[in-house]
Amino acid sequence: MSKxxxxxxxxxxxxxxxxxxxxxxxxxxxxxxxxxxxxxxxxVESIFDNAGAVITTKESSNAKYTSISVNIVMENPDAVIAKYLEVTQKVEDVISL
Incomplete structure (x- = not known):
């Protein structure tokens, strides 16, 4: 199965x-x-700009990585998936959880 x-x-x-x-x-x-x-x-933050999102960040203990949490009201499941796809297409080497 392909990626x-x-x-x-x-x-x-x-x-x-x-x-x-x-x-x-x-x-x-x-x-x-x-x-x-x-x-x-x-x-990452700019993708959710002007959408009423609450964004928090936290560096890892060794400061190599930063986790970004984005809490936002979305209209439907398609809108949720569209944002995931936008982030993965625009931000290189991002990991989505």
């Missing part, structure tokens, strides 16, 4: 789970990990 197929399957499963477990619009908590650099953090 693209795995990604498509992952997002299809996520969409199904979100539709079954939440009433929309709903708050959603995104979690990302990036190598610690102000530029990377700003890249």
């Amino acid at each position: 693209k197929q795995n990604q498509e399957e992952f997002y299809a499963n996520l969409k199904e789970q979100l539709a079954e477990t939440s009433n929309w619009p709903s708050e959603y908590l995104y979690k990302f990990i990036v190598k610690t650099s102000p530029e990377k953090i700003i890249e």
